Amino acid sequence: MCALCGLSGESSAHLFISCPVVSSIWYSVSYWLGWEFVSPRDLLGHFEAFVGLGADRKARNIFSLVWLAVVWSIWKSRNDVIFSGRPFSVDVLVDRAKRSSWIWFSEVGPSSRSGGVRCSGSWWCIGVVGVLA
Ligand SMILES: [Zn+2]
16 A cells, blocks of 8 residues: 555555646646656656656756656655655655755866756756756
């Protein structure tokens, strides 16, 4: 049984995409990124559609990193619920994904995949779109 909604079995597609709790996470992330996202039902299709919204290689690299950070945060939060009994919070999870993606992004370095982008973590959390401009 899904630990987040308690309504369905826990498949990877349900946990990371179609769970009603997780849907609101992707909505918040899409809002943060500045676009609307219609979610495919399978995990690979979801990743490809999400990353494919990037207009160029730099944007696709950043969206790929954000997608991985969101999925990682969902997994961590799911484990916190199951193994530590911590309450689940969409806002906390989205903040965790933002912070993780910023840390990962800044560790990539300006000379490699980030394409020379420099910005602060607070700017990142306000909106990745500013980084892409
Ligand atoms: Zn669920």
